[in-house]
Amino acid sequence: MDRNTLWSLRLGFSGKQAQAIKKMGLPKFMEQSFNASYDRKVPSFLENSPKSLAELKARRQEIKKSDSAEVKELLKTELQVSQEMKAWWLQKMIAEEFPLREKMVCFWHNHFVSTFQKVKVNHWIYQHNQILREHAFGNFKTLTKAIIQSNAMVRYLDNVDNRREKINENLSRELLELFTLGIGNYTEEDIKNGAKGLAGLNLGENNAEYRRFLENNDTITYFGKTGKFKADEMIDIIFEQEAAPYLITRKILQWFVYDNPTQELITHYGDYFRKVDFEIKPLLIKIATEEFTKDNAGSKIKDPLVYILQLMDELNVDDINPKLLAFYLKQQGMDLFNQPNVKGWNGGKEWLSSQIYLQRTNVADLLCNGRNISRRAQMDDADLANENKNQLLNVSLNWTKSGTNKTVIAELENRLLFQSNENMRKDWETILKYDFNPKAEGADNAVMRLFNNMIKTPEFQII
Incomplete structure (x- = not known):
């Protein structure tokens, strides 16, 4: 495979950027990717969804006073908004001239998991997604502080139930096990004391806030340090630990280059990540520029997103309903905003089960014949219900029409x-x-x- 195409797939979702990488060179391409602007405007589909605690409380009262049919309709509306958000994000991935930010947002989305299925408030899920976008190339510690104190995360990992009279350890545990250090690099006492430090961190207007009557102000010992620590201080302490750079470095290598990176590579890049004080941009530059020179094609199984967007790019398809794309990804086990659990999508060999492979060959036939990717989709969505099952897509291949x-x-x-x-x-x-x-x-x-x-x-x- 052409190396520029390979890295276009790795730093984006298709081969669309291969010529830009070839023309600019990888370092300049990445710098352009870092500097590319992104939309901060709240999408119109969220206009009628609750945004504040007051609006959410009013919606709950509305549900309580409604009959079962009205309740069903209200819940259906929010589910449709969730589908709109999937389509909105997919359109960003497809349309961006420099898609590395969205690729990185998707990485963080699967690292700091927070699902609509449990959170149930679309605006909080959108805020969570925007935090990832804002900090995609920033500082890992800063991002961790922002995400841990988001409404979506405190709801998803049950910190709304963590209060001084009744401690809930869920957020404290996952902060250490899945988000920062990894198993074996903390003690159960660190989890228990961390939960005390997070007690009372509850829902707020724009982000989570400590509630004075719910928080625990006991002096705790956390990784050998003693004091009255809250979320920010706890995360500062976590990032002082020896293991802090390696879990996320492993996952970044897995996301972009290798399903099974060697410990030597993890240590090499992790040591550098600590040296640059957990700044993501220089880490990405170092990984991409060093790995670009190596013969490492064939080291990673494509996730469903890269698979389908590469096919669409190769076939010059631009008229698929993005909600159909989202449904296809769900069938493939990559449901945006709804990972199966807090660990997220495992990736690797799980992206190539016999069922997924069969679905991929089926979609290859459909697209190559100009057919929609999933004509049997049964979804409670007007756009999909009205989708013409026999709609023909405009497909064409680019190839050099000379030679043999x-x-x-x-x-x-x-x-x-x-x-x-x-x-x-x-x-x-x-x-x-x-x-x-x-x-x-x-x-x-x-x-x-x-x-x-x-x-x-x-x-x-x-x-």
């Missing part, structure tokens, strides 16, 4: 597959025969058949 069958095969190989062999090429030469004429009337159809065959191979599932 072998040059066309080589061109697609270079774009699509991390590796190939002589036996595969012989099979492809039975699809695109030796007397292939790129100027013939059926040439595009023949190349589309070749493309369809290539994207069903195991080699296409891996980057």
Whole structure:
């Protein structure tokens, strides 16, 4: 595979940025990605969703006073807003000239998990997503402080139930186990005392706030330090620990480059991450520029998002309803805003189960034939209910319409597959025969058949 295409897939969701990487060089491309602006305006679909505690309380009272049919309709409306938010985010991923920020938001989204299914307030989920976007390339410690004190997180990890008379350890535990240090780098006493420090951190207007009558002001010992610590001080202490840079460095390597990074690489980049005081931008630059020079194609299984957006880019598809895309991702086990649990999507081999692989081959056939990706979607959504099941999509492939069958095969190989062999090429030469004429009337159809065959191979599932 062409190296620029490979890194376009790794730093985005398709091969769309390959030419920009080639023209600018990777360092300049990344700098442009860091500097690209992003929209801070609250989307219109959230206009009628509760935004403040007062509005949320009023909505709850409305639900209490309503009959079952009205309650069902209110809940249905919020579910539809959640679907709109998935579509809104997918459109960002597709449309951005420099999609690295959205790629990083998706990484943080799966690190600091907080789902609509449990939080149930769309505006808080949106705020959570925007915090990730704002801090995507910033400081890991600063981001951790902001996310831990978001309404979505205190609701999702039950800190609304953590009060001085009745301690709930859920947020305290996941802060250490999943968000910062990892198992084996803290004690149960750290969790218990951390929960006391987080007690009373409850829902607020724009972010979580400590409630005076619920917080615990006992002196605690946290990682050997004694004092009356709250969230910010606790996180400062966490980031002083020896293990602080390595869990997140491992996960960043897994997200961008390797499903199974070596401990040597984790230590190498983790030590650097500590040296730059947990600044994300220099870490990403170091990882990308150093790994770009290596022969490491084939080290990571594509997640469903990269798989489907790469296909759409290759086929020049721009008329799929993004809600259908969101539903397809859900079928593939990558439901945006609704991970299966606080650990998030495991990735790796789980992205290539027999069921997922079968779904991928089915969607390859549908798209290559100009059909919608999921014509059997049964969703409680007007846009999808009205979707024409037989709607034809405009699909076309870009390929050099000169040369021979072998040059066309080589061109697609270079774009699509991390590796190939002589036996595969012989099979492809039975699809695109030796007397292939790129100027013939059926040439595009023949190349589309070749493309369809290539994207069903195991080699296409891996980057």
